[in-house]
Amino acid sequence: MSPARRVSGLAVSPIRRMAVGAPEGTISLALGEPGWPLPDVAREALAEVGAAVGALPYGQNGSRPELVDAVAAWHGRSGTRTVEVRPDQVTVTSGSQAALFALFQSHVEVGGTVLVPDPGFVSYLSLAQLCQARAVGYRLADDWSLDAAHVVAALDTHPETSVVVVNHPANPTGGMATAAALATVAEACARRGVVLVSDEVYRELYLDERPAGLHDVCDIDAGVVLGSVSKAWGAPGLRVGWAVGSPDVLAPARVVHNAMTTAAARPSQDAALALLRASAEVLAEAREHVRRRWATAERVAPRLLGVRSGTTTRPVGVRSGTTTRPVDGGARAGFYLWLPLPDGIPPQDTTGFALRLRDESRVTTVPGDAFGPGGAGWLRVSLGGPLAELEEGLARLAPWWKA
Ligand SMILES: Cc1ncc(COP(=O)(O)O)c(C=O)c1O
Structure with a gap:
């Protein structure tokens, strides 16, 4: 027996892989999930489901209509302008990961091409592979923000592309997208009939200004925006996410999602509904x-937020030798610290260095090249976990980056 060819080469996520063989007492700064408590409203909704007498039905294919309405209402109000979102412009899925799966399966041909950020979220690559398609990475700007020119150039080089993914604030880099860049990419995709997917699952985790979103700059039907309760609503284990976009694009994806899993788990839908209704708090x-x-990072490991490169201080998240805005003084969102390797460690040793950190200092991070070749020379450090572990983990990391 051998598995189907489209599955060969697929492995456990590199993020999970870092944990395999880790010494006892290792602190994980690898997993990208919130480590703060599940909000009470979700806990209460789950308790209510548990206390209810009677059957627990499948419910509607898709999801509870109230949840669709809540996503539509929240999405419509959450941008820089209020827009009306209809129920047929919303699909609720088992996490945004399932939305990505369903969108790729329904819009990418075998042998087709998906354009993804390099570095970018690891699942974009494996989900393209499951379509027997090619994920082609496009370059990001030197401060890791979306550079529309690189996306347009990649579209010109790969006219067979059927889906483009943008992600902002980005995993793993924290990179942003300006409204102008999003508008340019949306226009380029529309002109070519390409489906644009804007992964905005970290958007609400901003520190200062709310980052731009795709639907701030174009019509709902011009691109699909992904959201999720996993990050900002603090509930990754519920596995509830959504896609908002054109009914023409969502309808086939909904069929794929139904075929795959019918609908998100019913108790999770109830908890997600409670979370969305309490979004403000x-x-x-x-x-x-x-x-x-x-x-905490500034206090425990200030050096990691401004790693020195040569004679100049290189703000973390900015490639050496560039004069782009300092991350410290600019916008910040999400909980990823994108850390260049210490001076003297070559980019080809990214994984080796991450393993040394793990084995000698008992802290796991994610080697940047797990997110694509553009991440070589960098590590992703998740600040999302429980505070006490974060503090200890950063204290273990800091000595590797000398002043
Ligand atoms: C950029 C990005 N998109 C989508 C997902 C999938 O999240 P979920 O399926 O939990 O909604 C993740 C999870 O880490 C992510 O980082």
Whole structure:
């Protein structure tokens, strides 16, 4: 027996892989999930499901209509302009990961091409592979923000592309996208009939200004925006996410999602509904949790937030030799610290160095090249976890970056 060819080469996520063989007492700064408590409204909704007498039905294919309405209402209000979102412009999925799966399966041909950021979220690559398609990485700007010119150039070089993914604030880099860059990419995709997917699952975890979103600059039907309760609503284990976009694009994806899993788990839908209805409080609190984590990093390991490169201080998240805005003084969102390797460690040793950190200092990070070749020479450090572990983990990391 051998597995189907499209699955060969697929392995456990490199993020999970770092944990395999880790010495006892290793602290994980690898997993990209919030480590603060599940908000009470979700806990209460789950308790209610547990206390209810009677059957627990599948429910509607897709999801509860109230949840679709809540996503539509929240999405419509959450941008810089209020827009009306209809229920047929929303699909609720088992995490945004399932939305990505369903969108790729329904819009990418065998042998087709998906354009993804390099470095970018690891699942973009494996989900393209499951379509027997090619994920082609496009370059990001030197401060890791979306550079529309690189996306347009990649579209010109790969006219067979059927889906483009943008992600902002980005995993793993924390990179942003300006409204102008999003508008340019949306226009380029529309002109070519390419489906644009804007992964905005970290958008609400901003510290200062709310980052731009795709639907701030174009119509709902011009591109699909992904959201999720996993990050900003603090509930990754619920596995509830959503896609908002054109019914023409979402309808086939909905069929794929139904075929795959019918619908997100019913108790999770109830909890997600409670979270969305309490968005104002839940999101304000989440931003406080994130702010506290960045403040902890500044206190415990200030050097990591301004790593020296040669004779100049290189703000973390900015490639050496560039004069782009300092990350410290600019916008920050999400909970990833994108850390250049210490001076003297070559980019080809990215994984080797991450393993040394793990084995000698008992702290796991994610080697940047796990996110694509553009991440070589960098590590992703997640600040999302519990504060006490974060503090100890950063204290173990800091000595490797000498003043
Ligand atoms: C950029 C990005 N998109 C999507 C996901 C999937 O999240 P979920 O399926 O939990 O909504 C993740 C998870 O880490 C992510 O980092």
